[in-house]
Amino acid sequence: GGCIMSILTQADDRLNEVLRNLKGPLTDQLVRQPGAFGLGQVPSKQAPDATTSMICGFCATGCSLNVHLREGEGRNLTPTFDYPVNLGMACPKGWEALTPLEADDRATIPLLRKEDGEQHPVDWQEAAETFRDRMQAIIDEHGPESVAFLSTGQICSEEMAFLGSFAKFGMGIYDGDGNTRQCMATSVVSYKQSFGFDAPPYTYKDFEESDVIILVGSNLCIAHPIMWQRVLRNKRNPEIIVVDPRKTETAMQATQHFGIKPKSDLTFFQALAKLIVDRGGVDQDFLAQHTEGFEDYEQFLAELDLEDAVDRTGVSLDRLIEFADLIASGKRVSFWWTMGVNQGYEAVRTAQSMINLALMTGNIGKPGTGANSITGQCNAMGSRLFSNTTNLLGGHDFANQEHRAKIANLLGMDEDRIPPRVSVAYDQIIQRVREGKIKGLWIIATNPAHSWIGRDDFEEIMEGLDFLAVQDMYANTETAKLADLVLPAAAWGEKDGTFINSERRIGIVKRVAKAPGQALSDFNIFRLLSSTWGVGELFKDWSSPEAVFKILQKASKGQPCDISGIDGYRQIDEEGGVQWPLPESEANKSPEQERRLFSDGKFFHPNGKAKFLYDPPADDPEPVCHEFPIRLLTGRGSSAQWHTQTRTRKSKVLQRLAPKGNFVEIHPSDADRLGVVSGSIVEVSSRRGSIEVKAFISTSVPVGNVFIPMHESNTNELTLAAFDPHSRQPSYKACAVRVAVL
Numbered sequence: 001g002g003c004i005m006s007i008l009t010q011a012d013d014r015l016n017e018v019l020r021n022l023k024g025p026l027t028d029q030l031v032r033q034p035g036a037f038g039l040g041q042v043p044s045k046q047a048p049d050a051t052t053s054m055i056c057g058f059c060a061t062g063c064s065l066n067v068h069l070r071e072g073e074g075r076n077l078t079p080t081f082d083y084p085v086n087l088g089m090a091c092p093k094g095w096e097a098l099t100p101l102e103a104d105d106r107a108t109i110p111l112l113r114k115e116d117g118e119q120h121p122v123d124w125q126e127a128a129e130t131f132r133d134r135m136q137a138i139i140d141e142h143g144p145e146s147v148a149f150l151s152t153g154q155i156c157s158e159e160m161a162f163l164g165s166f167a168k169f170g171m172g173i174y175d176g177d178g179n180t181r182q183c184m185a186t187s188v189v190s191y192k193q194s195f196g197f198d199a200p201p202y203t204y205k206d207f208e209e210s211d212v213i214i215l216v217g218s219n220l221c222i223a224h225p226i227m228w229q230r231v232l233r234n235k236r237n238p239e240i241i242v243v244d245p246r247k248t249e250t251a252m253q254a255t256q257h258f259g260i261k262p263k264s265d266l267t268f269f270q271a272l273a274k275l276i277v278d279r280g281g282v283d284q285d286f287l288a289q290h291t292e293g294f295e296d297y298e299q300f301l302a303e304l305d306l307e308d309a310v311d312r313t314g315v316s317l318d319r320l321i322e323f324a325d326l327i328a329s330g331k332r333v334s335f336w337w338t339m340g341v342n343q344g345y346e347a348v349r350t351a352q353s354m355i356n357l358a359l360m361t362g363n364i365g366k367p368g369t370g371a372n373s374i375t376g377q378c379n380a381m382g383s384r385l386f387s388n389t390t391n392l393l394g395g396h397d398f399a400n401q402e403h404r405a406k407i408a409n410l411l412g413m414d415e416d417r418i419p420p421r422v423s424v425a426y427d428q429i430i431q432r433v434r435e436g437k438i439k440g441l442w443i444i445a446t447n448p449a450h451s452w453i454g455r456d457d458f459e460e461i462m463e464g465l466d467f468l469a470v471q472d473m474y475a476n477t478e479t480a481k482l483a484d485l486v487l488p489a490a491a492w493g494e495k496d497g498t499f500i501n502s503e504r505r506i507g508i509v510k511r512v513a514k515a516p517g518q519a520l521s522d523f524n525i526f527r528l529l530s531s532t533w534g535v536g537e538l539f540k541d542w543s544s545p546e547a548v549f550k551i552l553q554k555a556s557k558g559q560p561c562d563i564s565g566i567d568g569y570r571q572i573d574e575e576g577g578v579q580w581p582l583p584e585s586e587a588n589k590s591p592e593q594e595r596r597l598f599s600d601g602k603f604f605h606p607n608g609k610a611k612f613l614y615d616p617p618a619d620d621p622e623p624v625c626h627e628f629p630i631r632l633l634t635g636r637g638s639s640a641q642w643h644t645q646t647r648t649r650k651s652k653v654l655q656r657l658a659p660k661g662n663f664v665e666i667h668p669s670d671a672d673r674l675g676v677v678s679g680s681i682v683e684v685s686s687r688r689g690s691i692e693v694k695a696f697i698s699t700s701v702p703v704g705n706v707f708i709p710m711h712e713s714n715t716n717e718l719t720l721a722a723f724d725p726h727s728r729q730p731s732y733k734a735c736a737v738r739v740a741v742l
């Protein structure tokens with residue numbers, strides 16, 4: 001067809017290759033045989049003929065991996081020694097990063113559901129035209145709010161930017177959110193409100209330079225194992241304090257563990273703040289020069305009842321005082337949090353209760369300090385800045401006319417192509433599907449049929465759509481199986497681009513393997529769809545990932561995340577990644593490899609000051625009761641598993657390192673009371689449904705609580721769809737259940 005041929009003239013060689021095959025039958029020659037590149041596949045006498053390095057595609061630690069190539073294809077890998085993140089280390093997922101590419105169930109050709117109700121192979125032209133015709137028909141009939149997308153923190157920044165720009169400026173829709181809502185929305189909103197921009201202030205060296213490392217709702221040992229290794233490199237003999245209801249692997253390694261009662265974290269940190277005020281531990285100079293709103297917070301704290309706090313948290317007053325004195329001791333104190341905080345119904349205020357502690361003791365902007373949110377997915381930070389979901393490109397605001405004008409001018413398009421409002425949130429998109437208001441949905445590189453909170457009726461909700469398109473590297477995820485159209489995508493390692501890690505470091509991703517069959521990079525899928533949609537002219541300059549990176553650099557200019565001074569992919573690749581910001585004024589200089597924000601005490605609000613924000617603790621949306629007397633906690637199961645396991649399940653090595661099937665951790669005294677024997681199958685039920693799992697008796701969970709990892713799809717049949725009111729992040733971490741012996 002015409003549009004395909006016009007792309008052909010400007011596409012890269014991979015797209016050309018696919019397009020050349022469009023007319024003919026699907027040939028096997030492009031589909032790699034399983035096992036082609038995995039560990040142990042390189043005959044020992046064959047040395048690699050080249051090595052390149054790139055960022056791992058799982059978590060936001062952002063480790064660099066040396067990929068060893070033969071004839072241009074990645075055959076094996078080893079962690080990079082001279083990279084400032086991982087210093088020669090990798091976790092099991094990193095070591096096995098190439099294996100999921102070679103799985104024999106990769107999506108290799110577009111699939112279209114036809115009248116018989118089955119998904120059938122079609123060529124890319126039919127796929128792209130079907131996408132256009134079906135989505136356009138819905139928009140024509142029901143308006144631009146009847147179509148939305150759900151994307152991911154797993155694809156490259158350039159791809160996210162293309163997706164968000166094509167969907168919003170090209171297709172003309174308003175709503176699209178990322179699965180980053182499920183992990184990082186709380187941190188985004190906390191930082192924006194407190195600091196004036198979504199700005200994680202730290203660099204990983206702070207793990208090594210801190211005297212007191214406070215890990216909150218973070219099982220660093222297994223969730224971010226390389227960051228834990230950075231903690232272990234600390235030569236200052238640090239106090240390592242874990243605040244977590246569970247006695248996690250990390251809590252077992254810590255010097256102190258505060259096993260607070262579940263969902264008492266906000267009370268816990270506010271009680272510490274009160275004690276610091278009462279005991280004269282506040283850094284008055286820092287407060288006066290760099291913050292605002294402390295007087296109100298002080299008044300609020302004056303009303304706080306410490307006895308009630310002791311009761312709510314389960315921590316004695318003596319221990320609270322000792323901890324408060326340590327935070328105010330003048331030592332280098334750093335606060336680190338992740339999903340145990342972010343995935344809560346009052347998560348933003350909880351994160352801010354830690355930010356407040358850092359501010360009131362001046363523990364920010366200096367080595368070994370900070371209120372530091374640890375990110376989850378490999379490119380959640382890229383999504384936060386460049387995906388056009390919650391922010392307009394470069395951390396701009398959709399609702400701000402000047403920002404819209406700036407971006408429209410940069411992209412050479414009419415300003416009225418940019419929606420004047422931010423997208424509704426993930427849960428609101430799903431709710432609108434449920435209500436029949438959204439009729440066309442496009443899901444990219446995420447698996448909500450597994451991961452969505454309270455997912456018991458997710459399939460039913462999706463059935464109400466007129467058209468569901470799913471773009472993924474596997475056609476058999478729980479979500480792809482529901483699709484009317486499956487768009488086969490290349491994986492990490494099969495395409496180029498950049499990620500931004502947890503400490504704001506931009507790193508390079510490279511193509512070291514050929515995508516199977518007719519799978520295209522997400523970037524090229526967006527090019528194909530935008531061209532087929534008839535808006536190719538709008539994206540004529542978006543010809544390659546690096547060309548888009550240059551556009552993103554321009555979009556960031558003048559923003560706190562200004563990266564206009566980076567000398568393209570070359571500098572990122574050669575200098576161990578580059579942390580943002582690096583404005584044009586710093587171009588041509590090699591920045592220090594580890595940089596933190598706020599060393600000048602200037603925050604991003606117009607007056608340069610950070611804000612104290614707080615609320616009293618909210619009511620638990622689902623307290624335990626007579627019928628459901630046990631609290632369910634959820635979280636990561638092992639360092640060998642990644643989220644819904646669509647990739648990690650493909651590795652035999654990782655499978656051997658992970659628990660087999662789903663299980664529930666239950667305290668011995670609860671097990672005794674209920675007559676549960678270790679290894680037996682029990683039924684765990686919530687108001688949403690019941691699942692059967694194996695019992696694992698362990699003192700790692702407190703009495704009255706059970707823990708189930710998040711990696712099996714039935715866990716989210718139990719969870720409660722409650723949300724933080726500021727960030728709309730789902731509260732995965734706590735709901736009421738009962739356990740029964742079968």
Ligand code: SF4
Binds near residue numbers: 225226227
């Ligand atoms: Fe990859 Fe994260 Fe493991 Fe590093 S810690 S190797 S980035 S999964």
